[in-house]
Amino acid sequence: MKSSKLQRVQVIFREVLDDERLTITGDFSQNDSSDWDSVATVQIVLATEREFGVRLPTELVAQLKDVGQLLSALPD
Amino acid sequence: MNSITLDVAKLKESNEATLLALLELSESTALKEVWAPIIHELRHAGCKFVERFALKCDADDIWDALCEKCYLSSESAWSETLVGKWCQAKGFEALDRDAEALSRYESLSLFSLNERDSMPVALDAAHVACRLKKPLLAERFVAIATQNSNDYNTLQRAAKLYKRIDRLEQVNAKNGVLRCALLFSSTTQFLEPLLRAKARSHGIFLEIYSCDFNNFSQAIYDAESDLYHFKPDIVILGRNWRDLNFSGLSDDPEKWVLENSEEIQQHWRLILSRLNCRILQQGFDLPEHTSDGQLSASGKTGRLRAIRALNASLVENKLALVSMIDFSGLQARVGFSTWSDERMWFLARQHPAPDGLPFVVSEYLAFLRAITGKTKKLLVLDLDNTLWGGVIGEDGLGGIKIGQETPQGESFRAFQEYLLELKSRGVLLAVCSKNNAYDAKLPFERHDGMVLSLDDFVAFKANWQSKDASIIQIAEELNLGLDSFVFVDDNAAERALIRRKLPEVTVIELPDEPADYKSALEQGRWFEAIHVSDEDANRTQDYCNQAQRRNLQKSASSLEDYLESLGMRASQGVVDSQRLDRIAQLVHRTNQFNLTSRRHSLEALSEMINTACYWTQWFSLSDQFGDQGIVGLVLVEIREKEWHIDTFLMSCRAIGRGLEDYMLNRLMQSAKEAKAETVVGYYESTAKNEQVASFYSDRSFTVRSNTESLVVYEIEVSEFEPKSTTIDNKMNA
Numbered sequence: 026m027k028s029s030k031l032q033r034v035q036v037i038f039r040e041v042l043d044d045e046r047l048t049i050t051g052d053f054s055q056n057d058s059s060d061w062d063s064v065a066t067v068q069i070v071l072a073t074e075r076e077f078g079v080r081l082p083t084e085l086v087a088q089l090k091d092v093g094q095l096l097s098a099l100p101d
Numbered sequence: 102m103n104s105i106t107l108d109v110a111k112l113k114e115s116n117e118a119t120l121l122a123l124l125e126l127s128e129s130t131a132l133k134e135v136w137a138p139i140i141h142e143l144r145h146a147g148c149k150f151v152e153r154f155a156l157k158c159d160a161d162d163i164w165d166a167l168c169e170k171c172y173l174s175s176e177s178a179w180s181e182t183l184v185g186k187w188c189q190a191k192g193f194e195a196l197d198r199d200a201e202a203l204s205r206y207e208s209l210s211l212f213s214l215n216e217r218d219s220m221p222v223a224l225d226a227a228h229v230a231c232r233l234k235k236p237l238l239a240e241r242f243v244a245i246a247t248q249n250s251n252d253y254n255t256l257q258r259a260a261k262l263y264k265r266i267d268r269l270e271q272v273n274a275k276n277g278v279l280r281c282a283l284l285f286s287s288t289t290q291f292l293e294p295l296l297r298a299k300a301r302s303h304g305i306f307l308e309i310y311s312c313d314f315n316n317f318s319q320a321i322y323d324a325e326s327d328l329y330h331f332k333p334d335i336v337i338l339g340r341n342w343r344d345l346n347f348s349g350l351s352d353d354p355e356k357w358v359l360e361n362s363e364e365i366q367q368h369w370r371l372i373l374s375r376l377n378c379r380i381l382q383q384g385f386d387l388p389e390h391t392s393d394g395q396l397s398a399s400g401k402t403g404r405l406r407a408i409r410a411l412n413a414s415l416v417e418n419k420l421a422l423v424s425m426i427d428f429s430g431l432q433a434r435v436g437f438s439t440w441s442d443e444r445m446w447f448l449a450r451q452h453p454a455p456d457g458l459p460f461v462v463s464e465y466l467a468f469l470r471a472i473t474g475k476t477k478k479l480l481v482l483d484l485d486n487t488l489w490g491g492v493i494g495e496d497g498l499g500g501i502k503i504g505q506e507t508p509q510g511e512s513f514r515a516f517q518e519y520l521l522e523l524k525s526r527g528v529l530l531a532v533c534s535k536n537n538a539y540d541a542k543l544p545f546e547r548h549d550g551m552v553l554s555l556d557d558f559v560a561f562k563a564n565w566q567s568k569d570a571s572i573i574q575i576a577e578e579l580n581l582g583l584d585s586f587v588f589v590d591d592n593a594a595e596r597a598l599i600r601r602k603l604p605e606v607t608v609i610e611l612p613d614e615p616a617d618y619k620s621a622l623e624q625g626r627w628f629e630a631i632h633v634s635d636e637d638a639n640r641t642q643d644y645c646n647q648a649q650r651r652n653l654q655k656s657a658s659s660l661e662d663y664l665e666s667l668g669m670r671a672s673q674g675v676v677d678s679q680r681l682d683r684i685a686q687l688v689h690r691t692n693q694f695n696l697t698s699r700r701h702s703l704e705a706l707s708e709m710i711n712t713a714c715y716w717t718q719w720f721s722l723s724d725q726f727g728d729q730g731i732v733g734l735v736l737v738e739i740r741e742k743e744w745h746i747d748t749f750l751m752s753c754r755a756i757g758r759g760l761e762d763y764m765l766n767r768l769m770q771s772a773k774e775a776k777a778e779t780v781v782g783y784y785e786s787t788a789k790n791e792q793v794a795s796f797y798s799d800r801s802f803t804v805r806s807n808t809e810s811l812v813v814y815e816i817e818v819s820e821f822e823p824k825s826t827t828i829d830n831k832m833n834a
Contacts, residue, residue, distance in 0.1 A: 029125065032156050043261050045228075064290050067449050072254055083444045 030099055034092060037072045041065050054091035073099070107135050116145045124153055129161035137167055141178050141185035148221045151184055155191035164195045173201075183209055187222055194229060203229045206242075220246040220255050227262050236270040247302035248625075249610065251459040253295075260294035263301055279473065280308045282333035282378075284317035286344035287452040295462045305469055314450060315344070321368050329375050335472070336372055337381045337465065338365075341428070341452050342388050342408060351402050358407055362414040369423055377705055380423045381468055384412045386432040386453070389441045421703050424631055426464050435460050467626030474689050474700065477607060477627040479581055480523065481572060483590035484534040484541055484563070488553065489513050490615065494540045504550020512616040517552035519619045524557055527637030528628050529579070529644055531560035533571045533588075538563045559644035568595055569602040578651060579644055580753045582692065582789065587627050589618075632703075634683045636730050643754055646726040664759060664827040667724040671763055671828045676710045676717040676734075683731050684719060687752060692789040694761070695750040696782065696796060701736075714739045715747075716771060720764055722755055722828070729754055733764050742778040744768075749782070749796075759826040765800065766823040773818050780821070781805065782814040800824065 031051070039047045042060045055061045070086050073079075077099050085098055107123060112135075115123075120143060127136065136154065143150070158164050171177050173192050179185030186205050193202035206226035223246040230239035239262065247259040279300075283289045289311045300307045310331040312320040317338070320328040328336075350357045369380055385408050391397035398405040408429075416425055432440050435457050442454030453461070470476055485492045490502030490509045502510040503517075524530050530553070534541050541563030545555045555561065559579060562571040568590075576583050584605040590596055596608050612621055636643075650667065657663035676684055685703045692698070701709070709715040720733030732755040736748035746768070751761055772780050782797040784790075798804070801822070802814035 029156065029160065032160055033153075036152075036156070040258060040261065043264070045232075063449070067291070067445070067451070067455075068257060071455055075254055083447060086444070086448055 030096060030101065031092075033076055034073065034095060034099075037069060037076060038092070041068045041072065049092050051093035051096055052091065069095070107131065109135065109139060113139060113142045113144060115143075117147050117150055120146055120150050121153055124150070124157065127157070129163050132157055132161060133163055133166060133170075137170070137172055140172075140188055141180075141182040143184065146184045151187045151191065152221075154188060155195065158192070159195050164192045167192060168196065183222075187225075190225070190229070199229050199232050203233060203235075203238075220250040220252065224255065224258050224262060227266075231262065231265045231269065234269055236266045239266050239269075243298075244302040247298050251463065253455045253459055256295045256298055256459055256462075259302075260298040263298055278306045278308060279335065279469065280310070280331065280333045281469075282328055282331055282336045283309060283311040283339060284320055284328070284336060285311070285339035286315050286317060287339065287341060287446075288314050288450040289339070291449075291451055291455055292458055292462065295458055296465060299459075299462050299466050300469060303466060303470060303475065305466075305473060305475070318368075321371050324375060332376065333378050335379050335381060335469070336376070337383070338368065339383045340365075340385060341383070342385050343446065343452055345385065345408070345411075347404060347407075350404065350407055354402050354407050354410075358410045358414055361411050362418065365415060366418055366420075369420055373420065373422055373704060377702060378422075379472060379702055380420075381426060381465065382415065382419075382423055383426045384415060384428040386428045386440070389437050424468055426468075431460060431464060432457075463624075463626065467629035468631070470626075471629045471631045472689060472700065474692055474698075476585075476629060476690070477528075477587045478585040479529040479531055479559070479575075479579070479587070480520070481531050481533045481575065481586055481588045481606075482520070483592065483595070484532060484536060484544075486591040486615075487589060487611070487618075488517060489544060489548075489551075493544060494536055498543055498547060501544060501548070503544065503548060506550070509615065510550060512614075512618075514550060514552055516615065516618045519622070521552055521557065523628060524641055525638055526628070526630070526633075527640045529559045529581075529641060530557055531575050532558055532562060533568055533575070533590075534563045535565055535568070536563040556645065557641065559641055559648070567598070569599060572599070572603060572606065578648065580647075580693075580756055587622075589622060631689070632682050632686045634686050636683060636686070639730070642727065643729055646729075647754060649726050650724070661827070667726075667758070667827070669722060669724045669758060669760075669828045671720055671722050671760065671830060673718050673720045673733075673764075673767060676706070676719050676736075678707065678710070680719060680731065681707060681710070684734060687731065687734050687750065688748070691750045691752060692787070693753050694756055694793055695748075695787075695790050696746070696793055697748055697785045698787050698790060699748055699785075701748070709736060716744065716768075716775075718764075718767065718771075720760065720767075722758070722760055733760055735764055735768055737768065737772075739775075739777070742776075743781055744772045744775075744777045744779070745781045746783060759824075759828060761796070762800075762824040763826045763828045766826070769818060769821045769823065777818055780816055780818060782816075784812045784814070786810050786812075 031049070035047070035049050038049050039045055042058055042065065066086065066089050070081055070089070073095060074081060079099065081098055085094065089095060112120070112123070124136065140154070158167065167173065172179050173189045179189050186209055190202045190205035193199070193205065203226065206222070206229060209222060223242045227239045227242035230242060243259050243262045243266070246255060250256060283293070293309055293311065297307050297309065310327065310333060312328065320326045345361065365382070369382070372378070372380060387405055387408055391404055393400060393403060397403040400406065412429065419425060432453070440453045440457040445451040445454055482488060490513055491500055493501055503513045504510045505514065520530060532541070542555060544551055545553065560575045562575065564571065572583070572586065572588070576586070583603055586606045588596070588599050588606050588608045589611060591611050596610070599606055600608050607625070607627060609622055609625070611618060653666060654663045657666060681703065685706055688701050688706065710717055716737040716739055718735045719731050721731045722729045732752040734748060734750050735746065738745045738747050749764070751764070769780065782802055784794060784797060786794065797814035801820070802816045805813040805815045
């Protein structure tokens with residue numbers, strides 16, 4: 026069973042990368058999707074901030090490459 | 102983990118945040134045994150709850166179990182509420198039973214939910230419709246969400262869905278394509294999808310050209326740039342405070358303002374000299390942080406003061422083809438907390454914050470609708486609890502709340518004052534109320550607290566028939582399209598009825614609080630205009646005269662008798678600069694009796710009247726009931742011995758009176774005097790000008806060529822036989 030956090034993030038990735046069947050893990054990274062460009066990163070961050078009610082630091086956003094980084098910045 | 106005991110009675114009354122927290126801690130047994138039986142009774146559950154509940158059920162794989170217990174059946178208690186039905190739809194989606202999911206979504210009355218919840222559910226429904234390859238249905242769901250939402254994430258989702266719909270079926274956009282160039286000093290990557298989606302939900306399909314980030318000057322100055330090759334109809338100049346260079350400000354603020362203002366005016370002149378387009382200039386917003394505190398607004402070298410002066414200077418020097426967006430005013434309405442996110446500038450050169458973008462896009466859309474003839478014309482109003490508090494038929498004259506005695510009465514009065522302002526700007530008002538006619542008129546005639554009076558309305562329907570029938574009657578009587586109607590009613594059931602029966606009518610989602618009516622109505626910017634003319638203030642009177650004419654028509658024995666008895670007189674003349682604003686308004690607003698619907702810009706029109714190769718003529722009409730002002734226009738391009746009718750249009754107020762023949766006779770007469778041999782007419786079909794499809798063939802023109810959307814007609818001048826009319830020539834202006 027996936028953690029609820031990962032599940033909620035997966036909904037966001039499916040939406041932003043426009044792929045309804047997408048399954049992600051903590052290892053899922055920019056190399057795994059050609060649609061994950063810098064614009065997509067910002068969209069992912071905005072949607073994640075809204076979903077979890079947090080504000081992510083600029084440093085993290087600028088270096089965001091994989092799902093694991095994002096998960097570690099989110100509350101349980 | 103020790104489980105938590107949930108008190109079911111308390112859960113039912115808990116707010117959504119509490120529900121979410123408790124749901125998070127629940128395991129699959131609790132989902133099945135505690136939550137499932139009471140889903141439909143959770144009073145404060147909304148969109149977030151449904152999403153999370155569905156995710157939990159997905160993760161624990163319990164939808165099959167819930168289905169076995171009949172929760173998804175249409176007989177189950179879940180079907181009794183919106184949240185319940187939504188959960189059922191989510192369940193069917195998880196079980197790959199999309200057809201059943203869609204039928205649940207379709208049975209939801211979306212607007213009974215609040216905005217925050219109803220828009221996501223519409224998009225969920227669109228997703229399923231896309232999977233089932235039903236593009237039209239999907240498009241309808243997305244349009245509802247897109248038109249009504251100002252939420253960034255919702256609109257981004259909608260934009261993605263539109264792309265998905267396009268992959269299913271290329272929507273035919275021949276009548277609504279608008280070419281739009283974005284010259285911005287910030288990135289447009291986040292704005293573009295929103296702008297495209299909002300426009301499309303209003304029936305406008307955009308081709309967008311965007312200059313490279315902050316390369317707008319180069320695009321403007323270089324005559325060979327992509328901007329000029331793109332040939333836009335609209336150029337949006339998107340500046341903001343960040344691109345202003347403040348370094349010269351401390352030396353001479355006035356010079357700084359002048360230089361910046363002149364640079365922008367130079368941009369306007371260059372663009373307009375090279376393109377036949379309109380410009381939308383975004384004024385400057387204000388920085389949130391100013392190191393000099395209050396002095397920034399009042400000190401001689403203050404930044405806020407300088408930016409305000411620059412905005413004022415742009416408005417002062419505005420050209421006719423330039424429209425301004427009051428960007429700092431918009432910023433104030435939206436508020437700094439939504440408008441500013443410094444991170445987004447540093448990370449992506451996005452300004453303002455993404456959450457502010459939906460509001461920016463809504464402003465653009467009001468303008469785009471205005472220039473494409475999609476501005477609304479008539480406001481249909483309910484009475485009880487819409488124009489006054491209470492029910493006149495039950496509470497009586499003394500019981501209704503209107504006027505300055507009570508706070509509630511004051512809020513209704515303020516709404517009426519706003520409506521009166523709209524009326525004086527040329528918006529038509531009509532009443533549609535379920536009431537006895539006598540009761541309905543009483544407050545207008547006898548209550549001191551009322552602002553509106555009976556003669557402010559062009560139609561007054563107070564009866565017991567269904568409201569869609571009354572609205573259709575109003576449309577027929579005034580000869581207006583339903584898509585120019587806006588409907589305001591406090592009763593959700595009436596709103597739902599109109600949405601279902603008359604989808605062309607725009608229905609305002611009125612809040613419970615009368616003090617908020619004004620902002621709900623204003624939010625959609627339905628009545629935005631780009632020109633103001635003398636005819637605006639008299640429009641209501643014109644339409645009332647129209648109603649009197651109709652009465653006369655009813656009592657006349659034949660159409661000829663009726664037209665004869667009107668005593669019509671026309672006057673006409675060459676289009677001159679003095680009448681140009683009204684002419685431009687006609688060119689932009691006229692949809693039905695318009696043979697070509699070519700929306701010439703003010704500047705293009707002004708060029709036409711100054712060249713010898715155009716014959717132009719305006720027509721005005723008056724009769725015993727009053728003067729209607731300029732209601733007809735003909736523009737002809739003269740190509741040696743051939744006269745080509747570029748524009749032949751008539752305001753809908755003048756339809757059915759024979760003016761079109763008077764106009765054509767006049768045109769043919771002039772062609773003859775100018776020794777032209779052939780007159781060529783064009784019919785370009787749109788969604789609205791069906792009624793003039795056979796205009797030329799009815800008058801003995803023959804078809805020269807015929808393609809899908811364009812028919813070209815011709816007639817030898819010597820062979821034309823004028824139709825007689827009952828219109829006298831008043832004078833030659």
